[in-house]
Amino acid sequence: MAHGVIELNNVSKRYRLRRGWHVKSIRDEFERLARRLVRRGPPSQDDFWALKNVTFSLEKGEVLGLVGRNGAGKSTLLKILSQVTVPTVGSFVARGRLGALIEIGAGFHPELSGRENVFLNGSIMGMSRREVQEKFERIVAFAEIERFIDTPIKHYSSGQQMRLGFSVAAHVDPDILLIDEILAVGDASFQAKCLNKLAELKEDDKTIILVSHNLTNITEHAKRVVWLDNGSVRMIGEPNEVVDAYLEHVTSDGVGDVKSTEVNLDPDRDLAIGEVVVRNQKEVVQDRFDRGETALIDVSYVTRRAMPGVVFVVSIQDLHGYPLGGVATDPDSVKVNAAVEHGVLRLKLDPLLFTKGAYTLSVHAMDPVSKRYYDIRRRAARILIDGHRATSRESSGHIHYPHQWEHIR
């Protein structure tokens, strides 16, 4: 890969954290200068390495996915790729015209009309005015904004502004395209349009770097995936492999770190939730399941007095903590009385309807009348589902419904 379209070689990026992080004071500057002149003393405590030794390259026409948690360095990497900033160490080469669907509409001026802003934004993104002129009709039509094109965009809705911004950026026709959160723009039908545009760009042999929290999009479109963790490349390779490892890592973090023996009931609390254990049908502890299998979730708790009416809720979240629903106990059938100091409740999920992926469980106990929480345990346990992924973007999501198809006519 000596002649990749994009080459990053040992790229590191340092930021200086200091008081008033945006604006340096002249005094700080003198301190730094003094330190540099003397060349000793401890290295600054204020240094923060947002990227550490990142190396990879991309060939023409390749689609690279980028995953990582918030703060892992994705944005910094995109900034370097889009040449907004330079690496502190290491080298970076991009061959070809570079376009970014990152900060769409950043160059909009609120007082100017949609038309004027299309020209302004188009030239900021590297198009000539003539080029914008040629593409103008298409840009406006794509954004579905024809009626308001001569209105100052300060009167646009935020959705309209984003659509127009995306549309301009999508028509730049770059060789290398950086895309961040393509699905964050607009309503469902506009998102479909954006995804079609992405597919179109792929067909045109564009080199694309795709950042998305939607891992289905990543595995669907990318040929390779880079997993950034703490500023370093943790893994790079085949999309499904990397995404699976990433999921495993993200969901295991902080899960199940409370054991039942450690649960102490504070004097001012009435009830505490202890260990939450996931078992299979045969009551063996396990967190990997196939879709359609049965899972048992055992929730242990400690209490000191009878608590009529307490409700336990087990809720399920996707990787990003987005709630997928939960189930609550019926206070008439599940009664907590002080005779049992350590209780264990069992929830049976049968069958598991989730698509391939990782899910976390949160458990809380509450009084349904006063809405007072006795205890909350977030990310108390996890479930990994193997098998098929959501097959395409039309069926993306987390639930696979039991279903059958038939011809009725």
Add this chain to the structure above:
Amino acid sequence: MLEVIGNTWRHWDLVLSFTLRDIKARYKQTSLGIAWAIVQPLSIMVVFTLVFSVFAKVPSDGLPYPIFAYNGLIFWTFFANSLTGGTLSMVANSPLIRKIYFPRETLLVSVLLASTFDLGIALLLFAVMLVYYKVALTITVLWVFPLLALQMVLTIGMTGLTSAAHVNYRDIGHALPLFTQLWMFGTPVAYPIRVIPEWLKPLYMLNPMAPIIDGYRRAFLLGQAPDLPALAVSAVVTIAVATLGLVVFKRAELTFADVI
């Protein structure tokens, strides 16, 4: 320096877009519109006429004081506005700078061009005044073009320095209005150059704007060529400032996005 010229040339459409944005946005939702480009120098001219001519009897090279002052003021306003606008331009466009790459000097050039547009508007009133005061233009008026070119190079160089400094130290934004005002009084805008005592003159003429503003006056109103030796000094200072300014700017530009 060559890189800056090259970038400006290659990204001319972007410069143009920024310029149009600046001009259009500046006068949107104002009722006077582009007339504001005249109001500023005109009102200062009225004040100067009262203070310097009626009260203090400052000489004006035998010219009617209003046109004498207005001539200096429009070009000084051009300089001061583009200096201020250019200095603040990086921070004013920080959302862009943080997010999108484009040659940053296009902002400096576009601020200068937008101010040139205002200068053009202000010159319309100047033309009216030339007729009213029956000033006959001579061939020396052509000197205005090299003078303008010199002034523009100086402005770009200055704003290269000040805008880069402003990104790192916002103190610059506060100091600038004071600085330009002081500078104006160190430049023959409200008074003729000959009131400067001889012993001070060598120092005074180090101000690159002094022979330029004086030059406009000679070219338009007195039918004379500029003070060429003084202008040569000004040109040397200007080129030094511009070189330093652009070198500093191109170095600082790399980390604008990190500190802005």
